[in-house]
Amino acid sequence: MKRILITFSFLILFIGISYGQNQLTISEFEKLCDSSGLKFNMPDGYKITDVKENRDLGYSFAVINSDSTMEIRYTIWSLKPALEEYEKSLKDSNSTMIPPNNIYKGLIQANVLNMTGGQMYDIGSFPTQAVKKEFNADNGGSCFFEFNCQFGKGYKYGQFMYLHKDDIADVIVTFMSNDKETHSDLMMVGFHSLTFK
Secondary structure (H helix, E strand, O other): OOEOOOOOOHHHHHHHHHOOOOOOOHHHHHHHHHHHEEEEEOOOEEEEEEOOOOOOOOOEEEEOOOOOEEEEEEEEEEHHHHHHHHHHOOOOOEEOOOOHHHHHHHHHHHHHHHHHHHOOOOEEOOOOHHHHHHHOEEEEEEEEEEEOOOOOOOEEEEEEEEEOOOOOOOEEEEEEEEOOOHHHOOOHOOOOOOOOO
């Protein structure tokens, strides 16, 4: 029987969760983005806010608008380390590894469960041509939900957007607010703040 090299929990750690809770400056975050094939544009009217320790979803950078009605948190996983390990696993007949370009499928489902205290919500996919044109990504989508977790403390509503680019990186951008009526309008200000090059 083949030995499974990477379980799901180890896989998350392996692909870059170590960036998780580290507070980065704007220049450090821009370097992280650049090294992960991404570019960041600060949303108009936003400023950097503190990264809060939590057990639900690691992130390394966050911004908040001037009246504190919308916070945006950024999580990035470079696929480079996982791709290197995957190439090694292909040469080892006693091991099996999930292809790194499939990791995001499990990550986004786990993210919904973590953010909602175990409640499953529908995760919508962006049309392929639109996600390529707007984000230069190969896949992406979003999910609106009510928080029930430590990550969402202080906010009632969340909407995450996931982006995936083959062999490059996976991204989760989380938009957080307390007003369902204004959430979508507020979110659109920072919707394209993180895109692939």
